[in-house]
Amino acid sequence: MENTDMGPPLTPLEQQFRDLKSRHTEKVLAIQVGYKYKFFGQDAVVAAQLLNIMLIPGNIALDERTHERYAYCLIPDVRLHIHLQRLLNHGLKVGVVKQTETAAERGADGPGKSAVFLRHISAVYTKATYMGDEDVGGGRADKTPGLGPQAARYIVCIDELQHPAQTGVVAVQPATGDIVYDAFRDSQLRDQLETRLAYLNPSEVLVVGLHAAVSKDTGVALKLHCPDASVHGFACRPDGAVQTGLEAFFGGLGAPGSHAHVSEFYLLHFAACVQSCVLQLAEHLAEFRLSNVFTITSNVAPFAAAGRYMVLPAATLRALDVFEVHDDAAARRGSLVWLLDRTYTRPGGRMLRHWIGRPLVDKAQIEKRLQAVACLACGKFVHVLDAFKAAVAKLGRGGVDLDRLLIKVHYLATYKNGRVSRKDVYLMLKCFGDLLQLFRNFGDAGVDELGLAFADSELLTEIMQSLLRASGQKTVDRILAQINAHAALNDRDPVEQKTGFFVHQHNKKYAAISEELARIADIEAALDTELQALRRSMNRPRLAYVTNMKETHLIEVRNGKMADALPPDWLRISATKTVARFRTPEVSRLHKQLQYHNERLLKENDNCFNQFLQEIDAEYVYFRQIVHDVARFDCLLSLSTLAQDEGHTPYVRPQLTTEQTVDIRLGCHPILLRLPQNSGAYVPNDVQMAPDKNKVLIITGPNMGGKSSLVKQIALFVIMTQVGCFLPCAQATMGIFDSIYIRMGASDNILRGKSTFMVEMLECASIVQNYTPNSLIILDEIGRGTGTSDGIALAYSILKYIIEDKNGPLTLFITHYPSLHVLEQEHETVANHHMAFVEKHSLDGAENDWPEVVFLYKLVAGVVSNLYGLNVAKLAGIEKGVIDLAHQMSQAMKADVERGEALGKLGSLRADNAFDVLFNLF
Known part of the structure; x- marks a missing residue:
């Protein structure tokens, strides 16, 4: 593209930027210029602001000509990826423009080359496509939030x-x-x-x-x-x-x-x-x-493979804080993942998250996991298990993410996009080699002992046999034998790391490298011969080449007569007050050849490295299976670590049954039990639910009495059981559930234009439409988003529908409507329970006095008519006079509001019309 605009002419580099930017307007371009990366124009303004670096003023728009040059800012090439991550975290798309030719290559190819180095976009990144630790000539990834291995x-x-x-x-x-x-x-x-x-x-x-x-x-x-x-x-x-x-x-x-x-x-x-x-x-x-x-x-x-995993809708994930704490989406502390994840490796951590989000529903598969956890936690064959555990722990401490490195190799094998460094490739292969060598070191006797250790667990035996088969192959050894380990780890000298990476002698695959090395050796020998001749002609037997400012093969002489007497065709390279440095025509010729072949050597090494990665990628399935096996073992180790928790409440293996049963003795909330503020102390509870008895529990009790914590504990026990975890209780017998549906909490959905009550009804309709006989339902304070009479009618009708449905599942129903207790009298599968408490009255015994409440956090049979909301108001710091007046009004308003106008509308509620009936209530 020619510059036809008025104003100072563009430099060749600026014209190159303009051409690139006009084709990639949606990207911020970081352009390599020597040992720097430059941003120009509007890109420079954005980069300078976000990276907090100096902006050199100039033209901003591509067509602007008010200044002589484009505005720009720059960063060192060794810091590219540190700054790159910060740009990506602001939602930008960044193109890295690399210089694709060198001065040596241009000089060797003759004078017909362009005045500006050739450049092209070598990589494009967004937050979602950046994988960290890239090897495109710009430093290592930092710990920028939102990016990096765990993100x-x-x-x-x-x-x-x-x-x-x-x-x-x-x-x-x-x-x-x-x-x-x-x-x-x-x-x-x-x-x-x-x-x-x-x-x-x-x-x-x-x-x-x-x-x-x-x-x-x-x-x-x-x-x-x-x-x-x-x-x-x-x-x-x-x-x-x-x-x-x-x-x-x-x-x-x-x-x-x-x-x-x-x-x-x-x-x-x-x-x-x-x-x-x-x-x-x-x-x-x-x-x-x-x-x-x-x-x-x-x-x-x-x-979601049909029939393989439990259904956990988004509302359930939020209510139970499965992946993160709902009040703080960035926090894992206090979530179920936080409780269970004690994995050593990153693939193990990702797999455990997958297990937690997709609990099993096949009884045999759940038993396999539980048996594996029991086997690991039993304390037998400690030295054998410790060896395997130590290998997995070492893999985790090394920080090598095998999954990530394997997929980077796969990308590079096709696109040659430099997403992985030589050091990382070597460390990845070394990790595979060390892990497989562990099994070889066991020998026949060790393998037999390992088999005995895992004999009681089908799953552990399956993992062990898979790794044993992998160790019997020589794939990793064959690939590792091609690498010079010392050079691969030498990331302080990138050139030596690149040129010395392969053991190329006697390997036909790397013949091109050997040929370039031979040419370089010949040129260096010719340079040495030339030096010998110079020593004789200059009568300086100790003459040696010197290097100054990266300029090599210089002949240094003192200024004065000696310098003046040199032949006129000697090329002066540099000088000081006392000495001057030259190259003879022959040394100049050989020096250019040496530079050219050194560049060719680097390119041949890159070509061979790409072929090498294709060789690794051809074994992707083999390597990925090893990672999968190690990750499974890591997950089981994590669950077994929890099973061996020696706190106030021991963890026990749940017993599985094909009936829809929840029978928990002295169970504790697993997450609250571990939080530091609870010091491992928690009031345990018994819960028994079955299809023929306590199929539906109506739970009442004072505010802050522990109702929500209890029902969440039951749901967490169900998930943990089907993930393969032990439970913090004295004893547990659990059925197999295919889904958990929860309606809990109240929130206006402004974005949807729906009120609290609308959201509540829509979620209830979704639950009614989707539950199965093997579901677990938790409904918390249904009807509170509308008036009292309609709220009671709604709560009564929805609960009654579930109770009378022959396919109705186990249900936990928390309510502040004590009048719903009549359902226990109407249905033998319904039971009223409440969270126990003790009332404390003042000593003066005044008539209008309201009692204070001491929570016992125990689930007991029966219904509570007083919700003690005034006690919560006192805890919140509301003045006593206000609370006394509220108490008087509460007593005066205890008229019966059992049924309102909504009850008649709900008579036709069925699974196939639940959505329409509940949607049209208002």
Whole structure:
């Protein structure tokens, strides 16, 4: 592009920037200039502000000519990725523009080259596609919040073209290569989509619809559940375009035809809405050179395999603080993940989170996990288990994330995008080698003893045998034998690390490296011969080449007669007051050749490194299975560590039954028990529920008496049991549940334009429509979002419907309406309970005196008519006079408001019309 605008002419570098920026207006460009990275124009303004660095004033807009030069700021190349992460955390897309030729290469190729070094965009990053520790010539990743190893997040594509009949979702985690898909029917509330967003926690969302604009309901769901995610809308493709698009995309990926089978995999096995998401994501990731993630079809998994996992909707995840504490979404402390995660490795931590979010529903599979945990916690074969445990712990302490490194190798094998360093590749392979060597070191006797240690556990035996098979192969040894370990670890000298990485002698794969090294040796020998000749001609037997400011092969002479007597064709390179430094024509010629072949050596090493990574990538499934086995063992170790907790309350193995039963003796809330402020002390409770007795528990009691904590404890016990955990109680017999539905808390949903009561009714309708006989339902204070009479009517009718449904599940119903106790008299499967307390009256015995309450936090039979809200008001610091007046009014208003006008409307409530009946109440 020529500069035809008025004003000072652009420098070649500025013209190059302008050309690049005009083609990539949506990116902030970091342009390599020597040992710096420069930002120009508006990019410089943004970078200077966010990075808090100096901005050199100048032109801001591309076409502006009010100054001689563009505004700019710069950063050292060794700090590139430290600054890059900060830019990405502000939602920017950053392109790294690298210099692709050197002065040595230009000099060797002749004078016909351009006046400016060639540059191109070598990498593009967003928050979702950045994986940390990149090797593109710019330092190591720091601990910037939201990025880094533990912050791996998904990029999600939603196809809502057929909503509500069918919505498709595909999620990719670029940092690990995991791909999740689903196709489902959703409601007006978008609760199914919200559940998936709660699990996936995306940082970037693509939405495919009839038009490029995102629909209102989906947009609201995204703002509620992933407010910091960037959202992009796309219009749907014409009929047949998805199939041809998939075939064309994967047919052209990598070597011609090498991935043609991938399009067949997606076209044959997935719904049209999922195929649409795959194509949209593949095209999106192509810019970041990550789309070959879809070629690893073994990493593709359904979000919720039918009949395999418990259903935990988004409302349940929030109410139970499964992944994070709901009041503080950034906090893990106090969540179920925080309680259970004592893993050593990052893949283990990710797998345990997956286990917790998807509890098993198959009794045999749950028993396998529980038996493995029991086996690890029993204290037998300590030295054998300790050896295995130490190997996993060492892997964790080393900070090597094997999943991440494997997928980086996969990306680089196709795109050659420099996402992984030589040191990291060596450390990854060394970790695999050390782990497999452990099994070889056991020998036959050790393997037999290991077999005995795990004999009682089918799952541990399966893991051990898989790792034993892997250790019997020589894949890792064969690959490691090609690496010079000393050079690979030498990241203080990048050139030596690169050129010395391979053991290239007698290896035909690295013949090109050997050839370049031979040429370099010949040139260095010629330079040495030239030096000998110079010693003789100058009569200086100790003459040696000197190096100054990275200029090598210099001949230094003193200024004066000696310098003046030198031949005129000697090239003067530099000088001081006392000495001058020269190169002879022959030394200059040889020096240029040496520089050129040194550059060629680096390029040949890069080429060979890419081939080497392809060799590793060809064994991806083998390596990933090892990581999977280690992660499973790590998860089981974590659960066994919890099982051996020697606190005030021991952990016991739950007994499983096929009946829908909850029988807990002296159970404690597992999370509250561990919080430091409770010092390991917690009032235990007994809970018995079964289909024929206590199928529905109506729980009343004073405010702050522990009702919500108790029902959450029961739900957590159900989840922990089906994850494979031991429980903090004296004894537990648990049934197998396929879902947990919770309606708890009150909140106005301003974004949706729905009141507290509207949200409450919609969530109740969703529960009524979706529960099964094997569900667990928890309803907390239903009806409190409206008037007292209608609230009681609603609570009564909804609970009565569940009770009388022959497929009704176990239900815990917390209420502040004591009049609902009559349901116990009407149905033998219903039981009234309350949280025990003691009243303390004042000594003067005044008539209008209201008692203070001491909470006992014990679940006991019976109903409580007084909710003692005034006691909570006192604890909150409200003045006594105000509370006394409230007490008088409370006594005067205890008229019966058992049934209101809403009761008649609820007579027709059924599972198939629950949504409409509850929606139309108001």
